[in-house]
Amino acid sequence: MMPEASILDQGWYEIRRQLEYKMAWTGGLFVAVPPHHTSQTCPACLYKSADNRKTQASFLCTHCGYAENADVVGAINVLHRGLDLLEASNQ
Numbered sequence: 001m002m003p004e005a006s007i008l009d010q011g012w013y014e015i016r017r018q019l020e021y022k023m024a025w026t027g028g029l030f031v032a033v034p035p036h037h038t039s040q041t042c043p044a045c046l047y048k049s050a051d052n053r054k055t056q057a058s059f060l061c062t063h064c065g066y067a068e069n070a071d072v073v074g075a076i077n078v079l080h081r082g083l084d085l086l087e088a089s090n091q
């Protein structure tokens with residue numbers, strides 16, 4: 001592993017560790033969500049394709065035509081995955 005990647009890995013690990021710790025301390029809830037394809041999946045019809053991401057900033061679903069800022073799409077998908085994980089853990 002390259003030294004730069006190792007430093008980045010340590011940084012993300014520490015951010016996650018701190019978030020988990022602070023949320024437990026304040027009585028909040030911490031849910032880790034798998035981030036893969038969150039910026040390529042349509043939140044309206046769930047169609048997943050790299051072609052949905054026309055540019056770094058814009059998302060346009062090639063299946064249903066849903067259009068939104070790509071960061072907003074990523075946030076919507078992360079929220080849905082987190083809610084799905086919570087629901088699954090409560091069953």
Ligand SMILES: [Zn+2]
Nearest residue numbers: 042045061064
């Ligand atoms: Zn769609």
